[in-house]
Amino acid sequence: MTEKLFDLAQTAIPGGVNSPVRAFGSVGGDPIFVQRAQGAYIYDTDGRQYVDLVCTWGPSLLGHAHPQVVEDVTKAAQKGLSFGAPTLMETRLANAITARVPAAQKVRMVSTGTEATMTAIRLARGFTGRNLIVKFAGCYHGHSDALLAAAGSGLATQGLPGSAGVTASTAADTLVLPYNDAAALEKTFQMRGTEIAAVITEAAPANMGIVPPRADFNQTIRTVTAKYRALMISDEVLTGFRCSPSGFWGIDGGYRVGALPAELPPRAETSAVARQKWCEDATAGAAYVPDIFTFGKVVGGGMPLAALGGRAEIMDYLAPVGPVYQAGTLSGNPLATAAGYATLRLADAEVYARVDAASAALQTELRTALDHAGLPYCLNTAGNLFSVFFGEVPACHGVSNYEDAGQQNASMYRAFFHAMLKGGVALPPSCFEAWFVSAAHDEDALNRIMAALPDAVTAAGNAATEK
Ligand SMILES: *Cc1c(COP(=O)(O)O)cnc(C)c1O
Numbered sequence: 013m014t015e016k017l018f019d020l021a022q023t024a025i026p027g028g029v030n031s032p033v034r035a036f037g038s039v040g041g042d043p044i045f046v047q048r049a050q051g052a053y054i055y056d057t058d059g060r061q062y063v064d065l066v067c068t069w070g071p072s073l074l075g076h077a078h079p080q081v082v083e084d085v086t087k088a089a090q091k092g093l094s095f096g097a098p099t100l101m102e103t104r105l106a107n108a109i110t111a112r113v114p115a116a117q118k119v120r121m122v123s124t125g126t127e128a129t130m131t132a133i134r135l136a137r138g139f140t141g142r143n144l145i146v147k148f149a150g151c152y153h154g155h156s157d158a159l160l161a162a163a164g165s166g167l168a169t170q171g172l173p174g175s176a177g178v179t180a181s182t183a184a185d186t187l188v189l190p191y192n193d194a195a196a197l198e199k200t201f202q203m204r205g206t207e208i209a210a211v212i213t214e215a216a217p218a219n220m221g222i223v224p225p226r227a228d229f230n231q232t233i234r235t236v237t238a239k240y241r242a243l244m245i246s247d248e249v250l251t252g253f254r255c256s257p258s259g260f261w262g263i264d265g266g267y268r269v270g271a272l273p274a275e276l277p278p279r280a281e282t283s284a285v286a287r288q289k290w291c292e293d294a295t296a297g298a299a300y301v302p303d304i305f306t307f308g309k310v311v312g313g314g315m316p317l318a319a320l321g322g323r324a325e326i327m328d329y330l331a332p333v334g335p336v337y338q339a340g341t342l343s344g345n346p347l348a349t350a351a352g353y354a355t356l357r358l359a360d361a362e363v364y365a366r367v368d369a370a371s372a373a374l375q376t377e378l379r380t381a382l383d384h385a386g387l388p389y390c391l392n393t394a395g396n397l398f399s400v401f402f403g404e405v406p407a408c409h410g411v412s413n414y415e416d417a418g419q420q421n422a423s424m425y426r427a428f429f430h431a432m433l434k435g436g437v438a439l440p441p442s443c444f445e446a447w448f449v450s451a452a453h454d455e456d457a458l459n460r461i462m463a464a465l466p467d468a469v470t471a472a473g474n475a476a477t478e479k
Contacts, residue, residue: 034441043441048077054076064076065447067449069440070446074313076452099346108275110276110291112258113248115301116305116321118328121317123318123348126153126154127340129153129212129247130154130158133145133245136209137209144185144208146186146187146211147188147213148217150162150220153214155175157178159212164217190413190415194229205239208240209243210244211236212245215252220414221411221444223417224393231300245302246305247305249308252306252311253307255395256268261305266298267297276290277290305320310355312351313354313356317348370449370450370458377458379391386473387402388407390411392411398447402472403421403424405419406419427471428468428471431467431471436464
């Protein structure tokens with residue numbers, strides 16, 4: 013049935029999908045058509061069950077269809093699907109975001125991560141009066157024109173340097189540098205520092221596979237941008253509220269939410285001055301503080317919601333207070349804010365402990381199986397996110413940028429992926445993506461993954477020798 017549905021989809025929708033990676037282009041074969049999902053599992057239209065290691069590419073932190081989230085969204089739906097006017101829930105969600113990431117002193121909500129990063133760079137340009145944006149090869153920041161150069165994710169999967177339809181002049185305003193290369197960053201700023209509005213970076217790159225920042229790389233970005241009065245935009249669309257309550261910044265920025273669930277103190281909720289002071293006190297001990305953060309995925313709890321947040325002085329450059337225009341019919345949508353708020357409220361210390369533990373257990377099983385078979389691989393981690401690069405080159409040299417990621421053996425992953433799928437485990441259908449677990453990935457889910465591993469390891473080994 014699934015194959016037939018894909019044929020039908022292809023007649024109606026370009027490539028049969030509404031986002032390219034879903035088409036299984038790089039691993040081959042037809043995508044599974046999903047009927048429903050619950051907890052750690054997804055079910056296809058033939059009724060087959062799979063342990064889900066995609067987790068809707070990140071949003072599913074609590075597991076699919078968490079009863080409390082579904083209940084809150086259902087209640088919200090009964091009160092109306094969209095108003096185009098402000099609601100209390102938007103302020104609540106903004107406060108929940110600021111409580112966990114106090115450097116996001118004020119928050120603007122949008123519907124997709126793409127809009128969040130697009131708005132962040134427009135805001136940076138408006139605030140600094142400069143044109144150039146620096147991004148790193150292999151970092152994905154959504155599909156807006158300015159950010160599609162060497163962009164990882166689906167472009168990496170399909171081997172595309174950029175996209176048709178992006179003008180040369182737009183591309184010329186984006187400088188692309190190798191990731192984890194502090195010297196290249198410093199040199200670029202020496203040459204053109206006063207023209208650069210912002211450096212945008214994934215807090216920990218997760219769209220070329222996982223490539224963690226070298227120790228102090230994020231701090232170096234902060235130091236260099238501050239020196240030239242450019243802004244630092246930390247894209248936490250994928251890592252935010254997943255790697256820790258404060259995203260990846262909570263891991264390498266020295267900022268940790270204390271008691272969970274974190275709430276703003278009442279005075280900070282009602283007075284701008286008290287809020288600013290609370291935020292500044294809370295970030296005083298941080299190793300570095302980006303100017304703007306972008307969020308998505310987990311923050312919407314599976315609904316179309318994303319956000320950007322940053323220093324109040326910068327955020328107030330946005331309309332209607334400031335001159336940088338940004339808007340959205342569905343921005344701050346009541347169903348989306350209900351899902352996001354419920355998700356953040358439920359994402360307590362125990363949830364993060366479970367996600368971390370599930371990720372660690374899976375990594376151990378994977379390493380054991382691959383080592384036992386003597387297969388070459390490099391397993392990279394960033395907090396509870398991880399991915400595997402197969403092949404001799406990654407195994408010998410590691411993977412610390414996009415060029416390294418391109419050295420992996422894609423046919424080994426392809427074979428591994430299909431054997432796992434056959435064994436009832438749905439991995440990301442590309443070797444350039446992170447593996448995701450949720451708080452619902454319990455022992456049962458882990459046991460199913462372990463049961464599927466031996467065949468998958470054999471398949472990867474066969475693919476390694478075939479060439
Ligand atoms: C997914 C992602 C985006 C884009 O978000 P969409 O909601 O897909 O537009 C931007 N940045 C990063 C780091 C992402 O992982």
